[in-house]
Each structure stands twice: as C-alpha cells, then as structure tokens.
Amino acid sequence: MHASWDLTLLRPYLQADRLVPRVVARTLTRQHRYTTETLFEGVYRLTERAAATLTPSGLSIHYPEPTEHVLEPRTLRPGVDPLMALDELLTDVIRQAPTATGCVGVELSGGADSGNVALAVKAAGFPEVHSFGLLVGGSTGRQQRERRQALVEHCGFRDTATPAMRHPPFCAGGVRDLCKPHDPAGAFYQEAFDVVREQAAAQRCEVMFTGSGGDEINAHHSRTQARLPMSEPVPWLGNQAVQALAEVNEHLAPIPVLPIPTLMAFGMHNPGFLRAGIWPVSPLAHPRIVRFMEQLPHEHKRGKALFRERIRRAGLPEWVAAPTEPENFLAVLEKGLRSYGLPVLDDMLKESILVDLGYVDGKALAKAGRERRLRAGRPRSAVRCARPGGRTAKPHVTSPDTEAEHVEATNLLYRDPALYDMVQSDSTGAGMCQTLIELHRPDARTLVDFGCGTGRDLEILAKRFECIGVDVQPGMVDHAHQARPGLDIRTGDMRTARLGKRMDVVTCMGNSLAYVHDNEEISQVFATFAAHTRPGALLVLCSPVTPITRTEPTTATVDTPTGPATVTIRHTWDLRTQINTMHRHWALPSGDEARDEIRRRVLFPRELERYAEDAGFEVLDMLDGTGTGLTGPTAYTVARQTPR
Secondary structure, three states: OOOOOHHHHHHOOOOOEEEHHHHHHHHHHHHOOOOEOOEOOOEEEOOOOOEEEEEEEEHHHOOOOOOOOOOOOOOOOOOOOOOHHHHHHHHHHHHHOOOOEEEEEOOOOHHHOOOHHHHHHHOOOEEEEEEEEEEOOOOHHHHHHHHHHHHHHHHOOOOEEEHHHOOOOOOOOOOOOOOOOHHHOOOOOOHHHHHHHHHHHOOOOOEEOOOOOOOOOOOOOOOOOOOOOOOOOOOOOOOOHHHHHOOOOOOOOOOOOOOHHEEEEEEEEHHHHOOOOOEEEEEHHHHHHHHHHHHHHHHHHHHHHHHHHHHHHHHOHHHHHHOOOOOOOHHHHHHHHHHHHHHHHHHHHHHOOOHHHHOHHHHHHHHHHHHHHHOOOOOOHHHHHOOOOOOOOOOOOOOOHHHHHHHHOOOOOHHHHHHHHOOOOOOOHHHHHHHHHHHHOOOOEEEEOOOOOOHHHHHOOOOOEEEEEEOOOOOHHHHHHHOOOOOOEEEEEOOOOOOOOOOOEEOOOOOOHOOOOOOHHHHHHHHHHHHHOOEEEEEEEEEEEEOOOOOEEEEEEEOOOOEEEEEEEEEEEEOOOOOOEEEEEEEEEOOOEEEEEEEEOOOOOOHHHHHHHHOOEEEEEEEEEOOOOOOOEEEEEEEEOOOO
C-alpha cells in the first residue's frame, strides 16, 4: 500500500486509462460528491475520520457514524454578545496553530471572511505576519485593493499582492501549460495560487491562515430538507458517462463534522501548500467555530452580518465591512479558458483517453468548442496567436494592468476585433473629429489617438495627419497590426503612457474615456493628454455626458461573419457612481446565446471642463454628433492647450 497527501506522488501506481465511471461522470457534469473514490481505480481518498485497513484480502475503508448537526438555531440568552464570543473563539483557535518560528502568512482577499481571520491573527500576536492576496481587475479590483490596504495597515502586516489576471488557468508557464503532474480535479486557479505559495515559502512562512469555510458556516439552509444538487445536461457526454450518471449518488461518505464544500475545497487547495512546506490552517472551518455558527440565529449570519459587524467594531470603515462590489474571480477563469484553454481543447481532441474510452463524444465536444469561440467572439486563429511563440507585436509603451483583461472580458465585441470592425463600420467619429480639427487647428500635422482600438478611425485620420495610436487591449492592437499594417499602433494604458512626443492634436474617441471610472485615474488620463500636447494643441474627446435612462429594452439586427445576429439592449443607471451600464443579450446565428455588460462612467459637461482645465486645457466647444448643439447622450469636447 502506498499513501500520500499529494495525488501526483502516487502517479507511478495508477493508470490513466483505468478510471472509475461514476467519478468521471460526476466530474464532467460538475456533480461533485464527498467520497473516498477518486478518478482512478485503486486510488482512494481518506474522508473525514475514516480509516483504511490493508489485509491479505485487500483494502477496506471504515467510515465513522454520520455526524449529528444542529437542525435549527438556538435563541440567545439576554445580554449575550455573539460578536465577543466569536472574537474570543476565533482568536483562541488561531493561537493553537503549530509554529516554531512565529512566522505566519494570511491569505487576504479583502472580503469579510479573510478580513475576520486577519483581525484574529493580529490579536493572536505572532512575531512576524505576512499577508498575500490575488487581485482582480477593473473597478471591482480597485475597491478590493483599497480594502486590502486598509486591513493591511490596520493589522500591520507585510503585504504581497499579485494580479490574478497575469496567472489565469492554463496560462503560459503554469503547471498545466508545462504538462507537469497535477490533480485533474485540482484547484481552478492553481497557477495563480502557485505564485502565492511560492511567495509565502520565500518569506519562510510556516503556516498559512485562510478564510476558507466562511461562506458555508454563514449559509442559511435547511438540514431537514436538503437534497443533492442536480446539474444541467452536458451535450458532449459519451455513452459511458451517460450510463454512469445513474450511479453518481452511490458510495458516498457519511455526513462529516465540517461542511462538505469546505472539505472538498481543502482537497483541491491544500496539497499545494504542503508541497511548498507550508501548513494551511482555515480557522473558520474549525469544529468549534462550525458548531458555534450552526447554533447562531439566522439574523447574525444573513449577509455575514456578524462578520461585517466585527470589522466595523475594529474601527475599519463601512466600505471595508460591507463593500458594494465584492471581488469576483470569474473574469480570471474566463480569461484563462478563452485565451489558453481553447487551444488545449484542440490538442485534446486529437488524442484523448476520455474520447477513446467513450466518456466524451469528441465530435459533439468539437462542435461545442466552435460555438464557444463564437460566443467568446474570437476565431480559432486569434486564440492561437495568444500562445507563446506567436507573432510579436510592436513594443509596449507601458505594461497594461488587469483593466485591459477586465474590459475585454465584459464586452463581446472587444473579444472579436474583426466583428467590432464590422459592427462599427458606419461610425462617423473620424469624420466629425477631422471637421473639428479643421475648424479649430487647420495647420495641425501630427495626431495621437488614445483608445484607438483596431485603428478603424485612425486609418481615416492618417490620410490627413501623421498619426500614432495607443490602446490598452493587446487583442485589439494585434488585430490592427494585421488589418492595418501601415499604422503606428502601440499597446499602452492612457493613464500612464508616455510616448516622449508632443503632438498638434490628441484625440480620445469611441467612449474610451468612459471606461475609466475612478476620479483620480481620470485626472491621470488628462495628465497623459497634457503630456503629449504642445502649447496651442487641440484635445478632441468623444464621451457620454448624460446617461441613457430608458428602462425598456431595444432590439437590433447586427451582421456577423456567420450571418445576422439579434442583440437586445437595456440600460441601468447608478447615480451614486455615475455608471451607465449597457446589458446586451445576443442571439447568435448558430442558435447560441451570449451576454455581455458594458459599464461606462458618465462625465457631465462641467466635470469635463474641470478635468480639462486642471490639466491646462481651455474648452472651446462641446457639441453632439449633429454638430449643431449639445443634447446628449454623447458629446464631442474640443479644448486647446494653454501656454505653460
């Protein structure tokens, strides 16, 4: 008998073509179950409190009796403060963590779960504490960074933060890309967490405290009416998997002490820490905490009310305790699957054990992959050019952060630049821009366009001016290099880009400015505009100045390379943040559907004037697309750089 906490170390003793049908069916249909069975015949997982016995007659697994749980919450005695009880209990649990040097780490996402663990780690008084975190992109990521920073400063941790978008699933250099041994049912974000684990090991952390289990212990559910979840049909299942679906609920482990989703997450997540020589500890999943939370009245768990109140009482602001936009790593998963996962799928279809054994219908899966590319808005060639060894683009002006991936992930047209060009083929932006330049600066010779996208408008302007284009999205820039090779288009972030040149005209059209939501970052963008203009130069902007507030949806037909698509659009308006969100539902020619969401910051006319004036510009005119006045929702703003 061979045993290890790391499945990859058992690789010499398993065979990839000897699989357990019902476990394969569970995995392919995402009907995960808590069981001793693994994907591989003869390889078992010891579940909570189980024991394995090897005798001459074979291996047997002995389960404990199912754990008894509290069915309904209890009523608190008068005068009892549950927050104080949680505080003492959590700190006591954390102090029990084994450490010889007192050097520990904390996984700090900025959410309520990891925030509560961080506060307890601070109270425990370890000599040296390092915090680590994965950052998401976009405006959500900015809020996450601010929450993490507030917690780090409050607790006095030594912090290391890593942009998750740089290490999405299947990314170049990751465990899956390098074909290193790994658990096929392992963590979705293993590449990103591998980076975090390496960072923690480099700091010589002995223990890593995590917030795992917080969602489960705060869940409001019935233990008397619980049912196993069902999955949606999977069209590419092979006959072997279809037949095994009838057995997915057989051979399950008894009810454990800890929540089942937490234990299954431990199985995916914790071996990586152990591999790095770090002991993972999840205080929120300690049996004492679990039992305490089971008995707590629902009002203290609903919305993680008790956890959030504990953060407030620690003296942290409301936007840390109850954020308006909690972090979400879905865009990271989407990025990995779209940019790196689809090429892996192509290779798998050429030679796949799952296809050979009848668990997957290869033709149906290939069809699903083609349809997924259409929904993602990226043809196969474009996906493959993102792989290492592809064509090299022009040198970057700056290294764009995760904002580029976030914007791309939420807009179908940005994921397919060719479709973007087709849909925007009737744009009048370049013509309007040229008219305004001729009116206010007829002697202009040089122009830089920030947020140039595929270079569609720049191609028109280049007939009249010496042009440079800058865009934050590498996919759009790559397409521009292929479709318009004569243009000088570079990858860069207009918040920080510096070309080292001053031009006669700076333009920013196509709502590019509206994708910058933060006030300080808008000021940075205008500083970039100013850094590229000489005295008397023009600034021409096109951006929303009033929100679209109609609630009824509108429908239009859009031509695509595979036929007409129908898109239904509705808008929502958040006055507090001045974000106008466009929700689009696409009915594609293949019969599939796709949804995307475009969030644009509305800058009212006087706001635009203020940002421009602060950057040294004098606003000359502001008018809508008709050229006769200003009615909205979109306006062209013309400003002149004043002598400095």
